[in-house]
Amino acid sequence: MSPPLRQLALQFAAVVAVLSLAWPYYGIRGEALPWAGVVLAIGAAAFLLAALTRQPWWWQTMHALFAPLAWAVAQLQIDPGWFLAAAILLLLVYRGALSGQVPLYLSNRETADALAELLPAHPGLRVVDLGAGLGSVLRPLAAARPDAHFVGVENAPLTWLAGRLLCLGRRNCELRWGSLWQTPLADCDVVYAFLSPVPMAALWEKAKAEMKPGSLFISNSFPVPTVEPNAIVEVGDGRATRLYCYRR
Template sequence: MVPRPMPSLEMTAPRRMPPICLAALAQVLSIVLTGLGMLSLQFLGLEIGIVPLLLTQSVLAVAVSFLMGMPSWWLAIQAIFVPALAAALALSIAPTWFLGGFILLALIYGRTYTTQVPLYLSRRRVWLAIQHLLPQAPGLRVLDLGSGLGGLIQHLADVRPDSHVSGIESAPLPCLISKLRIMGRPNAHTEWGDFWQTDLSGYDVVCAYLSPVPMPALWQKVKREMRPGSLFISYRFPIPGVMPAQVVKMNDLGQTELYVWRV
């Protein structure tokens, strides 16, 4: 529960291209370089087999991604991307399977490739901690930004029938699941949308479980829109350079924390 200063790592970080675009650029560059290398060898009368060609492309993709400053786990993806594509094509799997897989992932993850906030779920332990942080006043309005499968909304709506709990979620399938989950609860509501387009001024408590990426911009939105005295709660991800009023330890394996700011 002891407030402590947050590191200000990302406050001045320049805006970067989304990793998915950098990754695509690195793949295109490495394919072009490999192609040029292959044509040069052919010009010299040398033939190169498919396996050395794929290996060369893979090494170049990793090298270009590394030079672009991509994180190490992206380098692994970059290394196997084109070889895996070639292997999948060699298996002659019907294209409808790929289309089906793509649609399913798009429904589950929505615009994660731009938001850089994937779907992962908070646990009951976190819901209970948030429940205990809620002010006792009746008629409380609570909003979960990126409400996922609606677990937090459902829990808070059940334990605080005197309040109104809302969620906003951009990924279609999780949003549909949360709508089904909170069905029949008059004090719970969730909608499909983008929380950057949602006005936060009507809420007494706003919760977020996102990723480090949106936190600096989200704090600017919170300061601009939330009313004085309202609470902003973030699970796991602090706001760089902004000291929370309260830190609640979850006492779990990951040593995770809830950060609370009074606006």
Template sequence: MAIGEERAVLRLPVLRALLAQGLAVALVVVLVYLLALLPWRMSLLSVALLQGVLAAVIGWRLGLSRWWLWINLAFLPALLVVQRAELPGWLFLLGFVLLLLVNWNSLREQVPLYLSGRKAQQRLQQCLSERELPLRFVDLGCGTAGTLLQLARRFPRGQFVGVETAPLLFVFAWLRCLLQENCSIRYQSLWQVDLATFDVAYCFLSPVPMPRLWAKAQTEMRAGSWLISNTFEIADVPADQVFEINEGRQTRLLLWQMKGADIR
């Protein structure tokens, strides 16, 4: 495998999480061995908790997002608790399947599930109020469709489309938007969306797909249309406008107006 391919593989969050777990286990084994030389014994639960803390710290140093840190922290202690509770084996399979259905994009596209906060939604509403109505808006990876539904209710003359490929999230978003006439959800990859049909494209992805998305937007989006990214910038492409949010992980909205048209 080439060096570039190896680096691309290591950027996968699930592999970094596994690496963090493995390193934490190795450190704990060494520590337990050293403590065994002294008259000090750790309980099995204490060992599991220590391994979880180390895995979370290592995962943080490897650049994993916050929700991966919680998974690393709880993984081994949860296994221990479940084993002692003697739960049926099918529960493990069910839990794994549910995680897979929610985090499908994290495994395939290196895009974890990020949900836009209240302040981001308010700032988006302010931005869209500057556009002439009716407008067409697409959320590239709409998650549970919370942001999309809020905007559709706020701008009833607009048309709002969300695309999602995580199966469980798609079903949930589709059900939420069933009764909202100007809002629809598609089971579709963001790379298959024809951006030329939209006035505004919004995304809350990760740093990995942003260069490719910028190339797609430059090719497809019309003059005067907007690409808006929550938090994640495009390398070497300064945004035309930046709106500060400062809400948890979400720090700002970045807006690019396509093909040099003047921003209102």
């Protein structure tokens, strides 16, 4: 079961456990369900299940708060259309988090500077950023290396649109809407990725199969499991960013 489904199942189990006791109990007594107490009990049951199944602390916290907060917000009687609009907006920006457990967070300027140092010097260099976000890496690199060509691939529609607008006017920088898994890597000299631990093993298989010998695969923060990098660059920024470099 995928991690989001597992968490949903856990929350659902807590709801079923509490309601299956509370409904008959209050039904037999002929009393209305005291929803405030019931949602607190659901939060406690979900927390217990999350702790027993050894979920990370942040999942435990979310499970404890989810039902009480959902109930509290329902009391505000906000038009459901707003929730639909917010969900659509989040999907347009964070599609990657839902489809591949890769959320949007941006490389900083120090990382772009460190990457510029790592790029081979020869003209006509082709660099691709898999999951390019707003082009935070591509834009400074394109400015620093007018002799090279930079392509970003992004699958979240609104993120892609914003990145594309920000890249306008840069002749050597292109942001494409699409999936990184469908992006051919054969003609790339450098492939950059800042994703999450989840896709790294599969992505390395793709890089190995498609990238040409001598080309460079750089992953920001997330190493390829069980593969020794050729170099690790410490960026020296506030986030202690590390760039894991693999030579094909």
